Amino acid sequence: MDSQDSPLHDAARIYLSGMRAEEDPASALQVMESSETxxxxxxxxLLQDLGDARPQPPEFWALLADAARLIWLREDADWYEWRRSEARNGALxxxxxxxxxxEGGRALPIPPGGLIRPMWDIGRRTDEGESSLSIASLWVEGREPLEPGGCAPARLIPLTPGHWLHLAPGDVITMHEMRPPAGxxxxxxxxxxxxxS
Known part of the structure; x- marks a missing residue:
């Protein structure tokens, strides 16, 4: 593979183009050297660390996903595609x-990754005053499944981002897969x- 014309170099260029004056370009240049050596x-x-330090546009994460697929890192490619969706739609x-x-919760654990799209009670109501549920994809962080009765850090990507704009850190929302709450x-x-930019 020609590293000079790779998705990694293109992602580093996107990072460099969005840099602020006070940032040091050495880390992005190090990526270009690292891909060759x-x-x-x-x-x-290195690029994921840069992307974690400062929000990157969807194209940045799409290029990382392309590079991961080219070297057969399927789970990494899935993660970068998830990050691309976060950058495009927003996330929590x-x-x-x-x-x-x-207690009426699910019988099976949730595997890590964006595999389920449960409904959420986020405080919206119908004209009749009933709960109006909204859908968001769920990515359980880490490498261990989330067992029934357990807790874990997770990320949510709303299907309809406009429904979720009122939420803030500290709010609690309820997950539904069937009639009783699941979590x-x-x-x-x-x-x-x-x-x-």
């Missing part, structure tokens, strides 16, 4: 706690969509 996997780690970080199975989420951070 240490390999793409090392460069991916939360501590999610599932109800125990005997709760304490909002830690609200991340707006990333608008390229």
């Amino acid at each position: 240490d390999g793409w996997e090392a460069a991916l780690i 970080r939360a501590e999610i706690c599932l109800m125990r199975t005997e 709760t989420a304490h909002i830690i951070e609200v991340m707006p969509p990333v608008v390229p």
